[in-house]
Amino acid sequence: MDLTTSHLLYGLFTLLIIVTMIFRKGVVLPSLLGTFVIAWVYKGSLVDGFTSIFHANLVAATELFNIFLIITFMIALLHSLRDIGADEKMIQPIQKMMVNGHVSFFILIGVTYVISLFFWPTPAVPLICALLVPAAVRSGLPIMGAAVAVAIAGQGMALSSDYIVQVAPSLSAKSAGVSTIVVADKALILSLITGTIAIAVAYIVYRKKIRDKSDPRIETELQALSLERDTGKKAHTKHLSYWGKLFAIFVPLTLLAVVIYMVYTKLLSGRMGGLEGGDGAALIGGVAVILLLLSTVAFGKQHALDYITNHITNGFVFAFKAMGPVIPIAGFFFLGSSEFSGSILGVDEAAPAFLFDLVQSSQQFLPQSALLAAFSILIIGIITGLDGSGFSGLPLTGALAAALENSSIDASTLAAIGQMGSIWTGGGTLVAWSSLIAIAGFCGISVMELVRKNFIPVILGLLVSTIFAVLIL
Numbered sequence: 001m002d003l004t005t006s007h008l009l010y011g012l013f014t015l016l017i018i019v020t021m022i023f024r025k026g027v028v029l030p031s032l033l034g035t036f037v038i039a040w041v042y043k044g045s046l047v048d049g050f051t052s053i054f055h056a057n058l059v060a061a062t063e064l065f066n067i068f069l070i071i072t073f074m075i076a077l078l079h080s081l082r083d084i085g086a087d088e089k090m091i092q093p094i095q096k097m098m099v100n101g102h103v104s105f106f107i108l109i110g111v112t113y114v115i116s117l118f119f120w121p122t123p124a125v126p127l128i129c130a131l132l133v134p135a136a137v138r139s140g141l142p143i144m145g146a147a148v149a150v151a152i153a154g155q156g157m158a159l160s161s162d163y164i165v166q167v168a169p170s171l172s173a174k175s176a177g178v179s180t181i182v183v184a185d186k187a188l189i190l191s192l193i194t195g196t197i198a199i200a201v202a203y204i205v206y207r208k209k210i211r212d213k214s215d216p217r218i219e220t221e222l223q224a225l226s227l228e229r230d231t232g233k234k235a236h237t238k239h240l241s242y243w244g245k246l247f248a249i250f251v252p253l254t255l256l257a258v259v260i261y262m263v264y265t266k267l268l269s270g271r272m273g274g275l276e277g278g279d280g281a282a283l284i285g286g287v288a289v290i291l292l293l294l295s296t297v298a299f300g301k302q303h304a305l306d307y308i309t310n311h312i313t314n315g316f317v318f319a320f321k322a323m324g325p326v327i328p329i330a331g332f333f334f335l336g337s338s339e340f341s342g343s344i345l346g347v348d349e350a351a352p353a354f355l356f357d358l359v360q361s362s363q364q365f366l367p368q369s370a371l372l373a374a375f376s377i378l379i380i381g382i383i384t385g386l387d388g389s390g391f392s393g394l395p396l397t398g399a400l401a402a403a404l405e406n407s408s409i410d411a412s413t414l415a416a417i418g419q420m421g422s423i424w425t426g427g428g429t430l431v432a433w434s435s436l437i438a439i440a441g442f443c444g445i446s447v448m449e450l451v452r453k454n455f456i457p458v459i460l461g462l463l464v465s466t467i468f469a470v471l472i473l
Contacts, residue, residue: 003361006042010336010354013038014386017332026448028325031332038335039345042352048345055344056331060433063340064330066282067122071441072315073288074126079311080295081247089248090131098132101140101210105149108136109199112153115259117164121154121427122435126284127255128154129442134222140213143221145206147443148453151429151436152202156458157195159390160423161188168394168423172415175398179412186416186473193468194420194461201457243298251291258287319441326447330433333387356396359383370408374470377401377414378462381421388434390427397422413473417466424462429454 013034017027035056040049081087098104111132115124128150136146161184162168169184176183211218262283296308334340336355342348359380377397384393397418405411428434432447436454440447 003357004042006038006352007354007357007361009038009041010034011358013332014336014355017329026325028328031329035328035332035335035344038354043345051346052335052344053331055346056335057327059334059340059343060327060330063334064327064433064437067435067438067441068316068319070122070126070285071319071438072312073285073292074130074315074442075318076308076311076315077251077288077292077295078130079314080292080299080307081251083299083307084247084295085241085244086247086251086295087134089244090252098135098139100213101136101142101145102207104132104136104139104141105145105203105206105210108132108141108146108149109153112150113158113195116154116158117161120162121159122438124154125150125435125438125442126288127259129439131252131255133443137218137221138213140211140215140218142206142209142211143443144445144450144453145202145209147439147445147450148202148206148457149199150439151450151454152195152198152457155427155434155436155439156198156424156429156454157191159427160194160420161191162423163188163191168391168419169416171391171394172398172401172419173412175395176401176411176415178402178410178415182412183415183419186413186469187419189473190416190420190465190469193465194424194458197461197464198454198457201460202453205453205457243295247291247295247298251295254287254291255284258283326433326437330388333431333433337387337389337392339392355387356384356393359396370406370470371467373404373406374409374414374417374466377404377418378421378466381418382425382430382462385422385425385428386431388426388428388431390423390425390434393422393426394419409470413469416473417469420462420465424458429458 013030016030017034020027020030032053036049036053039052039056040046043049043052078087081090098107108128112121112124112128115127133143133146133150136149137143141149160168163184166180166184169187170180172187173180173183292308292311296311297304300307331344333355335344336353338351338353338356341353342351345351377400380400381393381397384396387393398415401411401414401418404414425431426434428436430451432440432451436450437447440450443450
């Protein structure tokens with residue numbers, strides 16, 4: 001494959017962004033500059049370079065706007081529940097289970113993993129972050145520890161196997177020319193190994209940081225959450241206390257009914273049907289809007305029109321604060337995918353795939369031994385996951401798995417390893433422009449800081465699972 005100057009520039013800026021992240025600095029500036037320079041060189045026009053920056057950000061905002069809406073509606077709902085005092089009453093039963101931060105850490109992992117297996121992490125995040133994270137923080141678990149637990153269990157361990165929905169193993173297997181069931185089974189094993197290692201390392205890191213329930217820092221962290229309370233609207237009256245108790249029961253039961261319905265449609269329609277991913281998130285968001293309407297009316301019938309407007313506005317403001325810095329970063333990596341580069345560069349046909357072309361061009365230099373081939377596929381998976389999708393690189397890792405198959409390691413194992421690298425990275429736990437921003441948004445923390453906290457546990461898990469795959473699978 002002939003690489004152009006634009007390909008080399010894309011690789012250079014990608015390396016620059018990675019190095020910048022390693023040094024814990026912001027990457028918005030190199031992302032915007034890289035988008036401009038690459039588009040300018042590729043199109044040969046300074047004007048096209050300017051317009052491509054705008055188009056890259058527009059494409060990124062469009063692709064990520066579903067997460068904007070989920071955050072907006074759930075934040076608006078939580079604010080409305082706070083008005084009638086339902087939020088505190090709602091988490092009281094959960095607090096009985098979360099007796100301390102240690103127990104809370106593993107409860108978050110268990111619940112997130114099970115829910116995410118059935119309909120992917122995106123719709124699971126608002127449920128978990130709305131109902132369990134506040135209780136976990138109150139029990140003494142640091143908010144960053146709670147966010148790491150949700151990310152590893154959902155965006156990492158559950159999504160990387162995708163054992164129920166099986167979109168990921170299907171893409172990997174089809175490209176590798178092997179059985180989907182075989183890839184799915186191996187991916188499940190590797191995801192559990194990676195997740196177990198990552199969870200163990202994360203727990204060791206946060207074990208000594210878990211606090212006593214009386215620690216005053218807990219209230220400070222709760223205020224940093226999207227759940228901070230407006231003391232001027234607490235439920236002091238008997239009227240509001242009644243509605244608070246009612247909605248404290250009604251809202252969890254409604255959300256539980258949504259989960260049951262989604263699981264039911266999943267089992268009824270088979271592995272590839274039902275409400276997963278975007279459809280599941282849309283259902284959660286729609287139900288949240290109706291609950292928002294009801295709770296707002298319950299708080300003040302005569303002022304419901306004003307209250308709901310304020311809640312929706314506050315929800316959007318919060319979402320944009322959480323997502324704003326991520327959009328230009330996503331725009332740069334979307335430029336590396338042929339799926340989006342055409343819209344960004346204004347190319348109707350033969351849209352360039354800078355990132356994937358760079359990876360494919362290195363195929364001839366990849367080693368033939370089982371261990372080196374496995375780690376090469378893992379690294380390629382991680383690189384392709386940098387686009388923030390986790391799924392777009394699976395055809396590439398699957399095809400390379402078939403090309404690198406030898407007597408020591410088969411294509412299905414290599415495909416599963418590539419799937420681990422791509423989805424653990426872009427699904428995501430290691431890039432800030434993935435659905436990880438939803439967790440950071442709900443928890444009121446920096447998404448870049450969350451990426452840094454995930455890095456060592458996840459990388460160690462991937463290394464161990466890859467070695468296991470070579471020696472055992």
